[in-house]
Amino acid sequence: MTSLRVALRPMVLGLLAILLAVAAWEAFKAIGGGDRFFGVNTDARSMPHVWDMVTRLADPENRGTDRPVGLAVLAGAWYSVRLAFAGWVLGIVLGLGLAVVMQRWGSAERALLPYVVVSQTIPLIALAPLIVAWGGELSIGPFEWQAWMSVAVVAGYLAFCPIAVGALKGLQSPAPSAVELFRSYAAGRRAELVKLRFPAAVPYLVPALRLSAALSVVGAIVAEISTGLRGGIGRLILEYSREATGDPAKVYTAMFGAAALGVLVAGLVLGLDAWLMRNRPKEART
């Protein structure tokens, strides 16, 4: 019973937080009474009622289709999740690879690490069209570069940095005595990497994975918008916001989709964390 209550507590708290946000939104609207309040228009065009947004989900997306907006948003979110996931995996592979190289060769660390950090200062908006352009040039045999790949690459570009930095720190974390023990077992570099450095890096990787998952979602959505890729939630946000004057609730349905996407990814990462840290002392868990 108590364990069930403990398990349900975050969910109850989460629901409460949503209710609180809804209440705050509606209270702000009610107090503003449709006029400017704290510099914000509280009329139905700028701040539609929450129930209007929710009911909008069930209405058709456009004139001439039966498909409700909710379904379109869901489909868009699913499309974007897959892009973000592809980017995340790409970021993990790239980040881990870089970390292994930097751990193995100190000179590589000195040469690469500053660029890993600097890479994140390039604005995504500038980067995305470039990657699309480069991708367009690329075709190897039957392989043709697809537009969605550019988006995944941008997501990966954001995701790799925390992984590279976190993994490097983790790979370097074993105490000198632990490394000496492995040498005393006549263990080779590969065994040292697989049986010592990677397991030791896990507690450092967990927060990095969490951060990079969030970044890959952001990266995917921003890249969808700036490359104009159709099918994802980013594109829906762009399209629906153009209709904001006539159909103000519609753009919020896309926001719900983006938020749901965030919740889904956060949930997945939380599950992954719990699995990775299952054999670790409680105090090492973050």
Place this chain on the structure above:
Amino acid sequence: MSPSDGTPAVEITGVGKMFNAGKPGQVDALQDVSLTVARGESVALIGPSGCGKSTLLRLIANLLEPTAGTVTVNGKSAAQARQDQDYGMAFQQASLFDWRTVARNIELPLELKGWDKRRRRDKALEMLDLVQLRDFADHHPWELSGGMQQRVAIARALSVDPPLLLMDEPFGALDEMTREHMQTELLRICSQLGTTVVLVTHSIPEAVYLANRVVVMSPRPGRITKIVEVPLGERTEATREDTAFFEKITEVRELLRGVEASARSHEAAW
């Protein structure tokens, strides 16, 4: 395991170790050290910090290469002995791996040697019987006390049945009573297995209690000042209150005082 011919467990001849040789920050860690450790013997290295006792231990373990002289372990070069896992090693920090259970920590050296799962597990349980921690096989290291962790570390070091056990201040982080208990345990285990022991310690009573010979070392450059024989026979709890035990402690302490004093005047002269 250990062949009964006359080859010593460790033979160190004219060994020197220079760090950063020829560069700024050159350190003469060891100079002209010779030491022979017979099979089944227990030898303690003691001396002020900077005397090179840990360096000497790492030369035997082939974690460092000497710049002069030769190190032979079990009748082979130190490098070959390391490849053959002719020694086990334990440190002050137990260095158990969080992500492995107690049994899987002990299995680690066997795993790296390519033993199959069944055989590894059996050996680990056998080692846990030896250190009387069988019930904790499937616990994780962080669930154990410091003394228990150190017993696991010793079990792990001995899991490959090495003829030689190297220890770097193994009980330094433990409280006094646990420490004495661990010393008794160590002697019991090593006499049961016939293991030769070389250990580095800061504690004079520990050195005298555990070792047949105490090697007193001096710093800058590190060398052997004197080797004190400790013929106290079989150690029991009564040994700790024996007059002969205290006399040996005094002898080692006075040697160390002399070493410290000359080191200080040496420093002052600089």
